[in-house]
Amino acid sequence: MTGAGPGDRPEGQDAAMPVTEPADGAAVSRMSRRRMLGFGGASLLVGAAAGAGLDRVAVAEEDDDPAAGGAVPFHGAHQAGIATPVQDRLHFAAFDVTTGDRAKLVRMLKDWTAAAAAMTAGRPVGQGATGGPAVAPPDDTGEAEGLPPSRLTLTIGFGPSLFAKDGKDRFGIGARRPPALVDLPHFPGDNLDPARSGGDIAVQACADDPQVAVHAIRNLARIGFGVVAVRWSQLGFGKTSSTTPDAQTPRNLFGFKDGTENIAGTDDALLGKHVWASGGDGSDWMAGGSYLVARRIRMHIETWDRTSLREQEDIFGRSKGEGAPAGARKERDAIVLSRMKPDAHVRLAHPDSNGGTRILRRGYSFTDGSDGLGRLEAGLFFIAFQRDPRTGFIRVQQSLATDAMNEYVQHVGSGVFACPPGVKEGGYWGETLFG
Amino acid sequence: MRPVPVRSAPVRRVPARRASALAIAGVAAVSMSLLSACGGDDGEAEATDSIAVTATDDSCEVAKKDLPAGKTTFKVSNKGSKVNEFEVLKPDGKILAERENIGPGTKVDFVVSLPAGTYKLLCSAGQTGKGPSQDITVSGQANGTGDQRLTKAAADYKTYVIAQVDDTIAKTRLFVDAVKKNDVDKAKELYAPSRVGWEAIEPVAEKFGDIDPKVDAREADLSPAEKKDWSGWHLLEKALWKDGSVKGKEEYGDRLLADLAVLKGRLPGLTLDPVNDMAAGAKELLDEVATGKVTGEEETFSHTDLVDFKANVDGARKVYELLKPVVQEKDAQLAKDLDDNFGAVETLLEKYEKGDGYVSYDKVGKDDRKKLADAVNALGEPLSKLAGAVAK
Numbered sequence: 050m051t052g053a054g055p056g057d058r059p060e061g062q063d064a065a066m067p068v069t070e071p072a073d074g075a076a077v078s079r080m081s082r083r084r085m086l087g088f089g090g091a092s093l094l095v096g097a098a099a100g101a102g103l104d105r106v107a108v109a110e111e112d113d114d115p116a117a118g119g120a121v122p123f124h125g126a127h128q129a130g131i132a133t134p135v136q137d138r139l140h141f142a143a144f145d146v147t148t149g150d151r152a153k154l155v156r157m158l159k160d161w162t163a164a165a166a167a168m169t170a171g172r173p174v175g176q177g178a179t180g181g182p183a184v185a186p187p188d189d190t191g192e193a194e195g196l197p198p199s200r201l202t203l204t205i206g207f208g209p210s211l212f213a214k215d216g217k218d219r220f221g222i223g224a225r226r227p228p229a230l231v232d233l234p235h236f237p238g239d240n241l242d243p244a245r246s247g248g249d250i251a252v253q254a255c256a257d258d259p260q261v262a263v264h265a266i267r268n269l270a271r272i273g274f275g276v277v278a279v280r281w282s283q284l285g286f287g288k289t290s291s292t293t294p295d296a297q298t299p300r301n302l303f304g305f306k307d308g309t310e311n312i313a314g315t316d317d318a319l320l321g322k323h324v325w326a327s328g329g330d331g332s333d334w335m336a337g338g339s340y341l342v343a344r345r346i347r348m349h350i351e352t353w354d355r356t357s358l359r360e361q362e363d364i365f366g367r368s369k370g371e372g373a374p375a376g377a378r379k380e381r382d383a384i385v386l387s388r389m390k391p392d393a394h395v396r397l398a399h400p401d402s403n404g405g406t407r408i409l410r411r412g413y414s415f416t417d418g419s420d421g422l423g424r425l426e427a428g429l430f431f432i433a434f435q436r437d438p439r440t441g442f443i444r445v446q447q448s449l450a451t452d453a454m455n456e457y458v459q460h461v462g463s464g465v466f467a468c469p470p471g472v473k474e475g476g477y478w479g480e481t482l483f484g
Numbered sequence: 485m486r487p488v489p490v491r492s493a494p495v496r497r498v499p500a501r502r503a504s505a506l507a508i509a510g511v512a513a514v515s516m517s518l519l520s521a522c523g524g525d526d527g528e529a530e531a532t533d534s535i536a537v538t539a540t541d542d543s544c545e546v547a548k549k550d551l552p553a554g555k556t557t558f559k560v561s562n563k564g565s566k567v568n569e570f571e572v573l574k575p576d577g578k579i580l581a582e583r584e585n586i587g588p589g590t591k592v593d594f595v596v597s598l599p600a601g602t603y604k605l606l607c608s609a610g611q612t613g614k615g616p617s618q619d620i621t622v623s624g625q626a627n628g629t630g631d632q633r634l635t636k637a638a639a640d641y642k643t644y645v646i647a648q649v650d651d652t653i654a655k656t657r658l659f660v661d662a663v664k665k666n667d668v669d670k671a672k673e674l675y676a677p678s679r680v681g682w683e684a685i686e687p688v689a690e691k692f693g694d695i696d697p698k699v700d701a702r703e704a705d706l707s708p709a710e711k712k713d714w715s716g717w718h719l720l721e722k723a724l725w726k727d728g729s730v731k732g733k734e735e736y737g738d739r740l741l742a743d744l745a746v747l748k749g750r751l752p753g754l755t756l757d758p759v760n761d762m763a764a765g766a767k768e769l770l771d772e773v774a775t776g777k778v779t780g781e782e783e784t785f786s787h788t789d790l791v792d793f794k795a796n797v798d799g800a801r802k803v804y805e806l807l808k809p810v811v812q813e814k815d816a817q818l819a820k821d822l823d824d825n826f827g828a829v830e831t832l833l834e835k836y837e838k839g840d841g842y843v844s845y846d847k848v849g850k851d852d853r854k855k856l857a858d859a860v861n862a863l864g865e866p867l868s869k870l871a872g873a874v875a876k
Contacts, residue, residue, distance in 0.1 A: 147862065186868045
């Protein structure tokens, strides 16, 4: 049996592993993936860290260097994945809760929290992909072994149907549904597919490596079997908004810069005003949380590409190359709305057209192959966080009823979720709601 | 003796479908005594006895040569410069258990359950499978309270397997009678029931790599070259539902009965292991449901998938019920999850009952299939933990 499986690896590769395997097999599985890879400097620490305190060493070291795929802290006052600088990749999943048993749901949320804390730190789930008994399936599915944490963040949200479904309050939380967690109204032009909309619970997984994001959702789905079932999920491959204004503004699939005026993840004043819910907003358990609106927006790529540059720029209200507002030269020059066409997208969506309201956008482009008619099944998976969807997304989307861009987009999926505040050490996702 | 499976088990269950099903039809029956190979599990810590093993690039020192039967922990230190591999070999040279990838300067704990006998311990620097070795002698009788219950469970399961095979043969005989008379309506009626016993114990039948492809191969899984040798239930299924006639197919009926008789003839010599055959087999039954039945691929023409579905679930349930006393003791939460989720699947299936059987699967819509898939996933996940819990 030598020569089967892992033994096939060339010897040199094994020898290059800087990691000594401690006698306690479990310690191996708790080691960060990054350490296993032997990223610069890590190997020196191994000897000292072997056996005890590995986790802390690993996390501290990785926090210092996010560019190298480090870890984003999981615990904190707010959930990560909202104000966090936007990662490159997305796997977003919406789940239906299939049990009516509150205790089971809470147990799963605790299991999820433990798994999420491990994965975001670059550690595998449970005993890892190889650390458990040989006769049992491994706790972790293994495809993220050897990969750095990749700034993975996992952000959970609770949909309206968790509080009441078909008139039933399955988990005794109906009375705690936040007033801000409204069902989104029908917007003109909506063509929503129920199979791509809604969900009792959503998890947003963002990472710089798509394999890390997919691994996270896959493992959470696996842990959830019997309590939740995946209703729909969406992969996103290119961030379309940035929360780091100094960085180059990313472009969406229309080829335009998107999110120039987005809320910066470091702007505590704006975050406090427009993104984080407060206890005084009507739902004490949501204090420090935020509301997530997701929209699967199909873009009619082919017709857009046949549209003249001038018309494209008129539709946006910005230049295609620089991203400058109409009538200005540079991307960050002051916006004068009156210089844009009355139906320009930026003009209609701008805070000045919406009573000063702002939302934090965190969307991704998607392309799910083609649609059977030879067209790209592509678009924007729009994600926005806000303090209150009624004054945030709903307000803005109503303003977009006359948007010239509507000819080239169609909203085909939708969800709204209450994302609770961050998890304290020893706490769990949703503790303020269920605890 | 407490049976614990072997890492990199020398005998693998043959993936009867998908992988060139008929190509392996000539292979003789695989080893029937998986139980006799009691192997290692390097994840466990609660060992009763520990033996130091020091490996270098050209030596393999074992601290103790005479050991009591039962669980033993080998503490293997690699003091050489190459990656080492530690093997426990039976007198005939077959690997009983092994631990690979022991890096230079590292130490691993490797737990193995050894029944009385003589063994060779081998250290292979460079993982070539060759290297210096030491002989050891294991004596006495391993004890453990779980053993008796597992032994009984295995014996009871064997009785069940034989009863299911008898049932499938009796019902297949009736089915084949109708085929031979070219009584299409009657044969259609008897087709699905004839498969129930088989579906309930399919992973056991698949241990004999040659039977499954002969009796249960689906046309879609065959290569063009294999199609001329196609036989079994699904050939007759296609003739009945697609062609509307089984005229000229009489010999396939006889062959099906003959192949099942071969299966029956092998059962008395079969040893079934609670972990590798029972628990792992139950998990495979649910895998069958998840990949073949929920999708409607198994019964492409007859759409009697839900009959197979129920038989797979019943077969898995039987295994679980036999192992339940041990599971309840070792992992009470798992037992509860399994109770809940078996119940949920069974309740859901009841909705599709029709007469003595089930509604045609082509009448089961997308939303209903999603519900069935969710229930199967919900059961399959805890069921995959059964083997680990029993081996604990």
